[in-house]
Amino acid sequence: MISATPSVFDASLARSGDAGIDAFVDRHAPDIDYTYYGAGKVALRDGLDGLVEPDENVLVPAYLSPAVVEPFRELGLEPRFYAIEETLAPDFADLEARIDDDTVAVMSVNYFGFPQPGLEQLMSLTDEYGCYHIDDNAHGPISVADGTLLGTHGDLGFTTLRKLLPVPDGAVLYRVADEVKTQYAPSPLAGSADRIAAADCRFVTTSAAETALGPLYQSIESMLDGADDPSSVDPGARYEATKASMSKLTAMVTDAADPDAIRTARRENYRTWQQVLADREDITMFYERLPEGISPYEFPVRARDPDAFLTALHDCGVVGAHTWPILRQSVFEADDYDTATRLSQEVVTLPVHQGIEPAAIEAAADRLQR
Numbered sequence: 001m002i003s004a005t006p007s008v009f010d011a012s013l014a015r016s017g018d019a020g021i022d023a024f025v026d027r028h029a030p031d032i033d034y035t036y037y038g039a040g041k042v043a044l045r046d047g048l049d050g051l052v053e054p055d056e057n058v059l060v061p062a063y064l065s066p067a068v069v070e071p072f073r074e075l076g077l078e079p080r081f082y083a084i085e086e087t088l089a090p091d092f093a094d095l096e097a098r099i100d101d102d103t104v105a106v107m108s109v110n111y112f113g114f115p116q117p118g119l120e121q122l123m124s125l126t127d128e129y130g131c132y133h134i135d136d137n138a139h140g141p142i143s144v145a146d147g148t149l150l151g152t153h154g155d156l157g158f159t160t161l162r163k164l165l166p167v168p169d170g171a172v173l174y175r176v177a178d179e180v181k182t183q184y185a186p187s188p189l190a191g192s193a194d195r196i197a198a199a200d201c202r203f204v205t206t207s208a209a210e211t212a213l214g215p216l217y218q219s220i221e222s223m224l225d226g227a228d229d230p231s232s233v234d235p236g237a238r239y240e241a242t243k244a245s246m247s248k249l250t251a252m253v254t255d256a257a258d259p260d261a262i263r264t265a266r267r268e269n270y271r272t273w274q275q276v277l278a279d280r281e282d283i284t285m286f287y288e289r290l291p292e293g294i295s296p297y298e299f300p301v302r303a304r305d306p307d308a309f310l311t312a313l314h315d316c317g318v319v320g321a322h323t324w325p326i327l328r329q330s331v332f333e334a335d336d337y338d339t340a341t342r343l344s345q346e347v348v349t350l351p352v353h354q355g356i357e358p359a360a361i362e363a364a365a366d367r368l369q370r
């Protein structure tokens with residue numbers, strides 16, 4: 001079975017030399033300030049809090065998970081969605097038309113662990129209009145592009161450890177610009193818990209159940225979760241539920257993780273998907289190139305018939321594939337965002353995490369061929 005996420009029982013947690021996320025960040029972004037949080041959204045709120053006034057607005061891409069704008073709303077800011085291109089670059093004409101005197105920040109997203117296409121143009125635009133640039137790097141905690149740790153391109157940024165490691169929560173807020181560093185006042189949710197909590201034990205038990213039960217566990221989970229049903233997503237409730245410090249379990253795993261080994265494993269799995277799916281005419285790969293330093297979150301493709309492709313994958317044991325993201329209702333219903341809407345229906349992401357052996361991908365692809 002190829003699951004969506006790695007397990008706490010994976011070998012890539014064994015410490016080898018100067019490992020751990022702290023050491024990785026210190027090595028690749030020595031001049032920034034950073035703080036751990038339970039969730040990226042809370043990190044984002046704390047990072048912006050001292051920089052903004054109610055009734056200002058923030059521009060974010062329409063191609064985004066629904067709860068990500070909740071921290072802006074909590075700060076009294078209006079989230080404004082800008083349209084995107086098929087390449088996931090911003091539609092710059094649309095973006096610029098939405099900027100006004102009250103625009104305080106523009107957010108870019110490093111989708112799937114790859115750098116935001118059009119990043120340089122976006123950065124010159126935020127310079128020109130004098131607004132902050134937020135570098136949303138939820139997907140790529142250990143991706144480094146041309147020597148820069150993703151998430152640290154903007155004035156402030158954040159990343160989500162849950163997307164990389166087998167942990168229940170965890171995020172990092174990066175403060176890059178001097179003004180962001182000086183204005184930062186951490187809320188009580190900053191930092192990590194100093195004790196193991198009941199939720200940590202539950203997470204480990206669940207991870208064990210997942211390892212033992214395999215596909216059966218995934219089916220039970222998705223039945224209980226209603227994960228594929230857009231109406232089951234309540235962005236406000238989802239945001240409120242993440243309001244806790246980073247757990248002790250995450251802190252321990254973060255400290256024990258071996259980022260270089262994890263990145264190597266993810267890259268190998270990415271390349272394996274690339275090879276085994278190369279001849280399929282019903283899908284198009286999103287990124288043909290896997291530049292040095294990139295740690296992919298997933299292997300995204302555009303599928304001609306996403307439901308059929310997902311069913312075929314599932315029947316071959318790839319239970320961790322899914323379309324991404326479920327869009328916010330207001331985006332989904334608006335004509336302005338037809339590219340984001342189409343992509344949210346056609347983009348299927350396949351898991352590449354460090355808990356998967358390339359041989360398992362090859363075996364799944366063999367079954368898929370038949």
Ligand SMILES: Cc1ncc(COP(=O)(O)O)c(C=O)c1O
Binds near residue numbers: 038109138160
């Ligand atoms: C692009 C993007 N940004 C931000 C977030 C929010 O991160 P977190 O769940 O850590 O709050 C997510 C989460 O799914 C995401 O996909």
